[in-house]
Structure formats: structure tokens, C-alpha cells
Amino acid sequence: MRRTTLAQACATLAAACASLPSQAALDAPEIVVLSGRADLVSGGDALVEIKWPAGAATAMAKVSLNGVALPGVFAKRPDGRYVGLVKGLKDGANVLAARVPGAGAQITLTNHPLGGPVISGAQVGPWQCATKVANPTATNPDLGDPLDAQCNIAAPVLRYQYRTLNGSFAVYDPANPPPPGQIASVTTDAGKTVPYIVRIERGVINRGKYDIAVLANPADPTAGWQPWAVADSWNRKLYWKFGSGCEFGRAQANPGSVLDDVALRRGYMVASSEMTNYGTHCNDVTSAETVMMLKEHITERYGPIRYTFGEGNSGGAHQLHLHATNYPGLLQGLLPSNGWQDTWTTGREFADCGLLKRYYDSGVGGQAYTVMDRALIAGHRWNQVCEGPANVNMASRTAFYMDPQVGGGGCGTHPDRWSASNLDGIRCTLQDYNIAVFGPRDATGYAKTPQDNVGIQYGFAALQAGRITAEQFVALNEHIGGYDINGQWQAARMQADPGAAEVAHASGRVAHGKGLGEVAIIAGVNWQVDEEHYDFRNYVIRNRILSHHGDHDNQVLWRYKGTPPDFAALRFDLMSEWLARVEADTSGRTPRQKIVANKPDAAVDACYSAARGWSTDAAYCNTSAQPSMASTVAGTGANAVFQPGADEWPVFRDTRVASGEALTSDIMKCQLKPLSAADYTASFTGAQWARLQAVFPNGVCDYTRAGVGQVVPAPWQSYMAGPGGTPLGEAPRSVRIP
Incomplete structure (x- = not known):
């Protein structure tokens, strides 16, 4: 038998030790939360991957949660990754640590209840659970009695x-x-x-x-x-x-x-x-x-x-x-x-239409307005878009959004809804349902509102085009008024609560072109010009993207008169192809650059009619960012009305664009400028000018400037610290530990 000398043994041991990575030679492992941001975990568990450094002795790996070992939770999975489902997280901060000889890392997992909230702030209440179904069916199963006030159940x-x-x-x-x-x-x-x-x-x-x-x-x-x-x-x-x-x-x-x-x-x-x-x-x-x-x-x-x-x-x-x-x-x-751009800038138009209808119905201004006059003042095809009697019209939405006593079955019929005799009751308004974002206006606890029409010159574009008279314009703006916090008409214009317009913009309640330009969009644009879902909203999105990014290459408009064959499948498959191409792009491009670079050839603006089929002629389809309103007019005089022909695709406007705002239609409260006769193509009498000055004592909207508080909203905001929003910043990353 060959004997090993002490020198040979030491040499062998030294060689073996040299083959092991030293602590200084190893990089730190990286702990990655696959199921979301580490600071936004919910429900007590998280899917986590540990990326060990090259040469790490993973057989000796130790993973712990809040100092307690997690044996058997992590393993090398069939795809070669070291992954585990970490369970038992407590609400709040949890420290997940991973170590191998010579290297270690940890990350803080911030867990939130399965019933929320995680980012939305204080939840509205009361809240009625309906998990227990008295007469369950195969399509409406019984989920059992709720376990708590947040309606959690034993299991799906x-x-x-x-x-x-x-x-x-x-x-x-x-x-x-x-x-x-x-x-x-x-x-x-x-x-x-x-x-x-x-x-x-x-x-x-x-x-x-x-x-x-x-x-x-x-x-x-x-x-x-x-x-x-x-x-x-x-x-x-x-x-x-x-x-x-x-x-x-x-x-x-x-x-x-x-x-x-x-x-x-x-x-x-x-x-x-x-x-x-x-x-x-x-x-x-x-x-x-x-x-x-x-x-x-x-x-x-x-x-x-x-x-x-x-x-x-x-x-x-x-x-x-x-x-x-x-x-x-x-x-x-x-x-x-039917692509409304967001909730609040379309909500402005609901208020405008309620005010316009009231003004016309009251006759208080002593002026007669034809259907065409009303259409041009609002920017629409005809008066019914705002006023009805079209079944879906915006004036019918005014009280629904603004009056705390009105609403659908979810709020308006609630036995504890607000009223003059129940001032502590539930308020059925858009702002009150979003009070965690806007905050209370005063000791009443009513939410702040960003609604504002100070300085708005209703009918400005129609006046400038010579389509309404100076007296019609002055009388309209003189008597249109506004709504108070309880959705009741008042002679004074509406004013946003202090800070509310700023919150609306900074928190992202007004959809912004930056984020809108960083996703793939294929908008189905139904030919709808007769009621509130008219198609101008899609062009608002287009112009917001254009305003921020300089192009709108990530947005595709598919207009149609009569639903095209296999329309849902065509849109779906094109979007699926588009995103698969983006997914495969491993270049260093930004997300927006990848969206634009990998846009399929079929992802182009187009329009469809049963008689003509599909067309990609941009001029014919009227898909420019500044689309034409040109349309055949039926009738004459007081009976004149826009009546687009089969091959006409006019795009009408909203009330704020018809009042002088840009096609981005994105200002909650405008900056003001002094009245100046030089700004008008019309001539006013001395009396009319004096009346106009009384309507606008502090000036009119200056649309050459951004709106009050109008900024690019920071992404990923949380309302857990209170109204107004706090940007979360970059997602947490794991850090090295000894």
C-alpha cells in the first residue's frame, strides 16, 4: 500500500481549498421577487428567485425569513432556476435572506392584507359582502360565509x-x-x-x-x-x-x-x-x-x-x-x-353639458339657438350628444357624477345615502368615491373636487368662425353658471377646491401622453357621432401622445361603420403578435422604442364600411392627429344639421376644445389672461364688452400655457400615506450581507 506523506497530504488539501471560491471572490446573490414589487406584496406569500453567483456552493445554501430557516422551500426547478414560494409573511416588513459560503444577500418584503389596501389608501365604506350565495348555480357559485369585514373566504x-x-x-x-x-x-x-x-x-x-x-x-x-x-x-x-x-x-x-x-x-x-x-x-x-x-x-x-x-x-x-x-x-x-380618455376630463364635459342644457331650456339669455348653433357651441355633431333626447347623452350624467343624492343601484338607492337631513350619509359623487386620492375639502369631510369652469369661453370656436353672434356668445357665458359641491346649479362659475386640480394632474387622474405612449394601443373606433361615446376621445389620446413624444406611432386607430367580420379576433391576434415581437426584443431599447420598432406591418390606421371594406387611406379615413370636421349638412336655416355621408368620416370635438382648448383636451383648471378685443374676430358693442368683463373679472383661459398644476405624473404612486399620492420610486432590490 502506498503511503501518503504529511507533505503530500498538505499539498492535496491546499489544492482542494484553492479550488473553492473565496469569500472575496464571490459576488452577492440576487434575490428577485417574481410575483411583483417587493414592497407591494399581498396575501402573505411571494414567488421568489435566488440568482446565485457563479461557483456558489448551492448545496450549502441557507434561506431564512425573519431569521427562521426555510428548509425545502427553494430548489432548482426544471427550468434551471432556483425558485421558491415563500409563505407566512406577516403584514409589514419581512426580511428574506439567502446565504452560501462566502456570499449572502437580503431583501425586505413588505406584505399587505389580501383584502387590501396596498396602494389605494383608505378604503371606502361601508362595504357589504356577498360571498354567501343563497341559491348558487353552476355559473354563480357559493363562496361561503365571509371570514372578515374584507369579505375574505376560506378558499377559491x-x-x-x-x-x-x-x-x-x-x-x-x-x-x-x-x-x-x-x-x-x-x-x-x-x-x-x-x-x-x-x-x-x-x-x-x-x-x-x-x-x-x-x-x-x-x-x-x-x-x-x-x-x-x-x-x-x-x-x-x-x-x-x-x-x-x-x-x-x-x-x-x-x-x-x-x-x-x-x-x-x-x-x-x-x-x-x-x-x-x-x-x-x-x-x-x-x-x-x-x-x-x-x-x-x-x-x-x-x-x-x-x-x-x-x-x-x-x-x-x-x-x-x-x-x-x-x-x-x-x-x-x-x-x-368607445375610448373615453379618462374619467375626469370627460367628467368636465358631463358638467358642461348639464350647464348648457339648463341654459337652453331656461331661455334666460333671451337668445334662440338652432340645432346647428348648439352643435357648434359644444363641438358635436348635433345637440343631442349633450342634451338628448338621445338615450345616451351627457347632460343625463351630470347629476349622476356630481349630486351626492343621485347614482345607480350601488349608491343612489343606499338607505344611508347623503341628503340635507342626513349630512353624515354616503355621498354618491365621483370625487367622494375617490376621496383617498383628493382628500377632504374641509371639516364636512366632503371630498375636494377639481371641477372648474372659471375662464371658460363657451362657444369660442363658433364665435371665431362667425357661426354664432356676439350676443349669443355673451348671453351664454353670462348665464351658464356652474355647480356647487352638492351638484346644485349656481350663478357663479365652478372653482376647483385649492390643490384639487394639482392633485388631478400630479396623481395621474388625467391620462398623460408619457405613459400612453409606452404601450401598444389598437383602438376600436366605432362610428359613433350621435351620442356621448363619440369617437373624438381616441384623437385626444393621439394628441396627448403626440404632445409628449413627438409622434403617436404606438397607437393604431381602426374606425368602422358596421362591425367588420372577425373584428375581435383581428384586433386580438395583431396585439398578440405585436407584444410577442416586443418580448423577443432583447436589445437595449426603451420600452417605447421596442413598441415602435416591433410594430407589425398590419398595425396601421384604417377604416371599414360594409360597402367599401377596409381602407388604409389616411386622408379618406380621417385619422390625422388634427382630423377634419368636414361633413355634409342636411337642411337649411334653422333646420340645418350635420349629416355625414357614407364616405365621410368627420371627427367632431368636445366642449372644451370648442371653447378654445387644444386637441389634447387635458386641462382641469386653466391659467387666466386679461380680456383683449384683439383675441376675437367678432366685434362687441360697448355694453356687450362690459358684460363680458363682468363674466370674466379675472380674465379668460390662456391656452398657450399649461393648466394649473399640470405636470407629468410620477409613476407608481401610493395613497397609503394620505391623499395626493407619494411616488414609490424604483422597486426595492436585494443588498449584500456578510
Whole structure:
């Protein structure tokens, strides 16, 4: 037997030790929270990856939470990453540490309750839970009694639907399934062919019911559903359905439908929450918070999401635009329809239209105004857009948004709603539902409002064009007045509460071109010029993007008269292709540069009519950022009205643009300038000028300057420290420890 000398043993030991990395040679590990920002964790858990430095002895790795070891939580997963689902987080700060010999790092995970809030500030109340369903059905399951005041439940409930051979959805009962031959099959965009069976998870997050739908095998509903072992039937893409309307409810309601055939058959997961349905919950900050929290839940239960895009009509479009402005990264693509630009600058027009209708109906100015006069004063196709009797008109919205006693079933019928004899009751106004953003105006506790029409010259563009007389203009502005904090008409103009206009802009309640320019947008622009959903809103978005970025290359307008064949699928597939290209772009470009550089050839402005089909002729489709209002006029004299022909695509305006504001239509309270006769093409008598000076004692709007408090909003603001918003700054990163 060969003997090893002491010298040889020492040499061997020295060589072995030299092969181990020294503490100084190792970089610190990086701890990455995959399910969201480390400071915005919710629900007590987080999906975390640890990126060990090269040469680290991971077999000797130690991971701890708040000083307590987490054995078996982290492991090298099939994709080669070292990932674990950290559970048991306490509310507030939690320290997660990871160490190997020679290197260590830690990160603080700030956890928030599953019932919220995380960023939205004080929650509105009271809040009525509706998790217990007295007569449950296959599509409206019983979630059980709520566990607490935030309506949390014991566990989500699963239900199933399948696609029939005739192209409809039907209830799938796992205990008594239909014959396989009656179930359609589908091939996802990842090339996986599976039975077209959809699993729908219903639960409660942020006090609201949510639904998540995805292709799944009910014979083994847990197969593959680990965040590091994603089921083949899911392509790891998420499609969010945002709901329309605007209501100030205080009770749980069901989410919108997630049975979207276009998305599901392609392998997408589809999500919806009542808190992202403006028809029950008109608060865009809580909507964004809910998307964030539910995306965290999906990542932790199903796996990381590749990208997310959303669809929203009317009030759903409000949310899309506001989320892109305020919480970049939450959505990568937007599919707005009936595309209101945001909630507050369109809310100005609801107030304007209520004031205009009252003025015309009262006859107080002693002037007659034709349908064409009224259309030009408001900027619309005709008077019904503002005043009715069109079924959907903006004057009908005025009290709904501004009068604390009015509202839909969620607030206006609440037994404890505010009234003159119940001053402590629930106030059904937009600002009061968003009091966590704007704050109280005084000891009454009523929320501040940014509504303001001081200096607004109603009908200015019509006067300048010689379409109304100087007397019509003066009388209108003399008598239009405003609304008080309780939505009641007053002779004086409305004035924003101190600081409210500043909050509206700095907090991002006015959708801004910066964030709007950093997502892919394919707007479905229905030919709608007769009622409140008229299509000018999409051009407002276009001009806001143009104003900030110098172009609007990330926004596509698809106008149409009569729904084009396969329209939903065309838009969906083009957006999916666009975002897949962006995802594959590993260059150092900025997010906006990637959006523009990877825009598919088909992503161009276009218009469609049944008679002519699709056209990409920008002049014909009238898709310029400064679109023409040219239209055929039917009738003459007092009977004249805009009546666009089949091949005419005029774009009308809103009340503020018709009053002299730019096409960005984005000022809550204008800066003032002195009255000057040189600013008018019309001539005024001495008496008329004196009356005009009395209407505008401090001057009129100066649209050559930014509005009061008009700034680029900082992204990712939180209201947990109080109204006004505090930018969170960069997401926390792990730091080295000994």
C-alpha cells in the first residue's frame, strides 16, 4: 500500500481549498421577487428567485425569513432556476435572506392584507359582502360565509365550462362529464391541442370577487399548476376584461364574464374582477391595485406571466388609459373601444353639458339657438350628444357624477345615502368615491373636487368662425353658471377646491401622453357621432401622445361603420403578435422604442364600411392627429344639421376644445389672461364688452400655457400615506450581507 506523506497530504488539501471560491471572490446573490414589487406584496406569500453567483456552493445554501430557516422551500426547478414560494409573511416588513459560503444577500418584503389596501389608501365604506350565495348555480357559485369585514373566504371555488361542437359554452360537471365526442378541441397558439374545457377560479381579492379562466383538464385539476411547472394548456399570457360604466357601489358584485372564446382558444388566461368593473366600482386606483394583486396571485399559483393586455369598452377604456399612465408595466397592450380618455376630463364635459342644457331650456339669455348653433357651441355633431333626447347623452350624467343624492343601484338607492337631513350619509359623487386620492375639502369631510369652469369661453370656436353672434356668445357665458359641491346649479362659475386640480394632474387622474405612449394601443373606433361615446376621445389620446413624444406611432386607430367580420379576433391576434415581437426584443431599447420598432406591418390606421371594406387611406379615413370636421349638412336655416355621408368620416370635438382648448383636451383648471378685443374676430358693442368683463373679472383661459398644476405624473404612486399620492420610486432590490 502506498503511503501518503504529511507533505503530500498538505499539498492535496491546499489544492482542494484553492479550488473553492473565496469569500472575496464571490459576488452577492440576487434575490428577485417574481410575483411583483417587493414592497407591494399581498396575501402573505411571494414567488421568489435566488440568482446565485457563479461557483456558489448551492448545496450549502441557507434561506431564512425573519431569521427562521426555510428548509425545502427553494430548489432548482426544471427550468434551471432556483425558485421558491415563500409563505407566512406577516403584514409589514419581512426580511428574506439567502446565504452560501462566502456570499449572502437580503431583501425586505413588505406584505399587505389580501383584502387590501396596498396602494389605494383608505378604503371606502361601508362595504357589504356577498360571498354567501343563497341559491348558487353552476355559473354563480357559493363562496361561503365571509371570514372578515374584507369579505375574505376560506378558499377559491372552481367550476368548469366546455365548448360545444356548435360553438357555445355549456356547464361541465366533473362528476358527470359529457361524452368526449361532444367536447370541441382546440389548438393553442403554442401548438398544444387539448379538449376545449375551461376551468374558472372564483375568489376574493381586495374585497372584490374575481374570476380566472384557463384551459384545464378537470380530471386532474392540479396537474402542472405549480409556478415552476406551468400547464401545457396555458401559454403564460394574460388577457384582462375591464368593465364599463361608472358607479359608486358599496357592495360586492360578480365580475364580468371571462368566457372569451377568442382569448381562451389561443391558450390565454382571462381574468376579471368586480373591482375592475367601473359599473360597480368607479375608482381607477383600486382597479389598478386589483390588477396588480391578482397578477401576483396568478404568478404564485399558476406561474410567471409573459405579458398582459386588456380590453375595455367605455368605462373600461378609462381604466386602460389610466393604468398605462400611472402604473407602467401593469399592462403592455390596450384594446380600448368607445375610448373615453379618462374619467375626469370627460367628467368636465358631463358638467358642461348639464350647464348648457339648463341654459337652453331656461331661455334666460333671451337668445334662440338652432340645432346647428348648439352643435357648434359644444363641438358635436348635433345637440343631442349633450342634451338628448338621445338615450345616451351627457347632460343625463351630470347629476349622476356630481349630486351626492343621485347614482345607480350601488349608491343612489343606499338607505344611508347623503341628503340635507342626513349630512353624515354616503355621498354618491365621483370625487367622494375617490376621496383617498383628493382628500377632504374641509371639516364636512366632503371630498375636494377639481371641477372648474372659471375662464371658460363657451362657444369660442363658433364665435371665431362667425357661426354664432356676439350676443349669443355673451348671453351664454353670462348665464351658464356652474355647480356647487352638492351638484346644485349656481350663478357663479365652478372653482376647483385649492390643490384639487394639482392633485388631478400630479396623481395621474388625467391620462398623460408619457405613459400612453409606452404601450401598444389598437383602438376600436366605432362610428359613433350621435351620442356621448363619440369617437373624438381616441384623437385626444393621439394628441396627448403626440404632445409628449413627438409622434403617436404606438397607437393604431381602426374606425368602422358596421362591425367588420372577425373584428375581435383581428384586433386580438395583431396585439398578440405585436407584444410577442416586443418580448423577443432583447436589445437595449426603451420600452417605447421596442413598441415602435416591433410594430407589425398590419398595425396601421384604417377604416371599414360594409360597402367599401377596409381602407388604409389616411386622408379618406380621417385619422390625422388634427382630423377634419368636414361633413355634409342636411337642411337649411334653422333646420340645418350635420349629416355625414357614407364616405365621410368627420371627427367632431368636445366642449372644451370648442371653447378654445387644444386637441389634447387635458386641462382641469386653466391659467387666466386679461380680456383683449384683439383675441376675437367678432366685434362687441360697448355694453356687450362690459358684460363680458363682468363674466370674466379675472380674465379668460390662456391656452398657450399649461393648466394649473399640470405636470407629468410620477409613476407608481401610493395613497397609503394620505391623499395626493407619494411616488414609490424604483422597486426595492436585494443588498449584500456578510
